Amino acid sequence: MRFMLLFSRQGKLRLQKWYLATADKDKKKMVRELMQVVLARKPKMCSFLEWRDLKVVYKRYASLYFCCAIEGQDNELITLELIHRYVELLDKYFGSVCELDIIFNFEKAYFILDEFVMGGEIQDTSKKSVLKAIEQADLLQE
């Protein structure tokens, strides 16, 4: 995975995680462009699109779009599962997660993501294991 974006229907960015070193200016441009493309998609269209030289997998959960940019040889269908797993983790952690949770606790959303995915690849395929690690780390907070 090259990067993951979370944004609202109004085009407000809620989370951006980049797995490839990119200049700030380029990041801003890519985010703007991609948001435009995804937000223009109609509901009946499929979850995959080609954008620049990447494949983009996106899924809408309530008011939030979860968007992943993957490379040519990556499996689009399993990326959908990855997105779903992340949403499940957020849901378990926050208890019926909604967009506001992610807005007000964005740093926690990052912590959870960083415990699940590293360098663009999944670290642990067990939901229980990831949640337990977050829990324990939270306990260490002073």
Place this chain on the structure above:
Amino acid sequence: MPAPIRLRELIRTIRTARTQAEEREMIQKECAAIRSSFREEDNTYRCRNVAKLLYMHMLGYPAHFGQLECLKLIASQKFTDKRIGYLGAMLLLDERQDVHLLMTNCIKNDLNHSTQYVQGLALCTLGCMGSSEMCRDLAGEVEKLLKTSNSYLRKKAALCAVHVIRKVPELMEMFLPATKNLLNEKNHGVLHTSVVLLTEMCERSPDMLAHFRKVRQLSSSQLVPQLVRILKNLIMSGYSPEHDVSGISDPFLQVRILRLLRILGRNDDDSSEAMNDILAQVATNTETSKNVGNAILYETVLTIMDIKSESGLRVLAINILGRFLLNNDKNIRYVALTSLLKTVQTDHNAVQRHRSTIVDCLKDLDVSIKRRAMELSFALVNGNNVRGMMKELLYFLDSCEPEFKADCASGIFLAAEKYAPSKRWHIDTIMRVLTTAGSYVRDDAVPNLIQLITNSVEMHAYTVQRLYKAILGDYSQQPLVQVASWCIGEYGDLLVSGQCEEEEPIQVTEDEVLDILESVLISNMSASVTRGYALTAIMKLSTRFTCTVNRIKKVVSIYGSSIDVELQQRAVEYNALFKKYDHMRPALLERMPVMEKVTTNGPTEIVQTNGETEPAVLETKPPPSELQPASQEDDLLDLLGGTDITPVIPTAPTRKPASPGGELLDLLGDLNLTGSPVPAPAPQIAQPPFLLDGLTSPPLFNDVAAGIPSITAYNKNGLKIDFTFERSNTNPSVTVITIQASNSTELDMTDFVFQAAVPKTFQLQLLSPSSSVIPAFNSGTITQVIKVLNPQKQQLRMRIKLTYNHKGSAMQDLAEVNNFPPQSWQ
């Protein structure tokens, strides 16, 4: 100074802003407060301030002044500080800033921290944004952690290692020992990340790949069987709540294993065989009701198609894709079409079976699916199904989005050209495309179509009639109008004389035809190019029409003062044709002859027929020719006294150092090298360039038919060698000679080698011959291409040496070729 406001407080406040300006004001105020807090080196609230900064950064505001603060947080002892610090580093820092290197020491310390969660933070940061320098410094630490028994750290170390390898590929070797027993772990996290690490190593280094395919020395298990075993356990084992997704056990791990198997099995028979069974098992046993199952099947199909699988397995894979096409889930259909597109070349017949489903996808609502279905449909058109497929594709052309029309039109033209069952059908199809998507047709299609029409001699009347009718109603689609104008200009006489056989001939008068052409000329919708076509067409009709020549003269003279320079020039020249050169007019405006088909790939075809670009053909090149240059070159040198000789090996011609003096010239000195009056080239019909509009774009190489006569260079003892010539329009000093050697005796000539020498001012390149055997009784020939570079345009001379075996004895002969036609070198 009051305590800085809390993060949540800030977020709440900013969200109350009603305008962008209001938000900006709040942000600026808070930034100022944060800046002064940073200046005071306040440890207590640094964490809170950086967190707020990160929020504002996400909104799009600059936060670079917080970079150093992140480093201070990382260096702090408190876990909360470190957590925010590392997050800030990942969000605000990147390898472009030198600041990031200051992190290295902190990370190093934290990698050895007593708390695994701190170690985890360090590994995560390094694994996400570590620069090459950092990776180099810390690779050792990562390698150490890769061998720990703590699975929490081990899995993170594995992914960190992946990042290190991506940044500094030379470090790959150092992680190799640690990979030895990674797959013995039970922990799925470690298994997954280990498979990712192994995949990265195998993809990056062919040596690693070879290593992993072989038996490993320390452990007795090979990688492929190990992976197969793990995969089997996942499938066969009962319900495992921890890793279950919709009834499937750890689909993420299954997919990654399948992907690694793909890399291991690619081009390797043994590995492919070892994984055959498990692939079949996964393919048949996986639940397909949910996306998870299909994700695994998808990966399985990709693997089956990429390795050396047996045909039964491949058919199974394509059938899975066929089933995908019928799935309600559009994502699955999309993925199926993409995969089928990749396999249609290699497994054409299997994909053909699903043709009707693919054609149905042309009617899908999703744009991406439609595009893929279109590409796949074109790939599946063949001689048998062309009528049916074209019907569907023409219907698609009618109803599809504008962004597809150009590609679809081009695709239809190509397919029609290859597989047209009849000329009438071909013309009809073209007409249909021109009228349906006339404005989207690519510019280069117009000349191709005109050539096609010209060559369908018996259809001229029918074609011009249909085209006339088409533009009568609407002359806005430029490509259509261009083709129609050209045809009317050419075949207008057939139109007015009502000669059409294919359909009911229409009654058209000469004036009506001129009316429509003049309308095109006048219309605002007509492009300049189109007007050119129309004017030329009108002019041509002056020799084909009988009653309206005066009208034509008038039109032409009017445009002699057109603002459009191109049009004006044409009109003026046509005017001149009427006045001064009226005797030439009939000859000039004669009916176009049937054109030689010149493919747009002209030059490359010449090269390819001699296999120069194909490495495989180089390998099958007869071995003797590789050995020969060593000895025979010397012979030639002796005989010709040091000419520039190119060896027969078709690599870049090695030039022998220029020999002192002009020995070759001496040898050939009795021949007349300096110009004896060269016979004037045969007068070509002076076709002014504008009449060639509408033909194919000037070919890069003149047709053989265009007039360089071929010669027989050698004819002795039953061996005949003919030379045919082509000149490059783009590089006039290059002459390409194709030699054809034939054998009229009753026994084959084997081990045939052709060598050539030219005077010093020339350069010669010999490409590899088509074979080394000339079959007897003229039943076949050897073809070979010679490229001659003649920058000084000197008269071409050549000495050739032929060696071959015939009737059991070795034959050899030298000859001079000096009957090169002047057009081949002037």
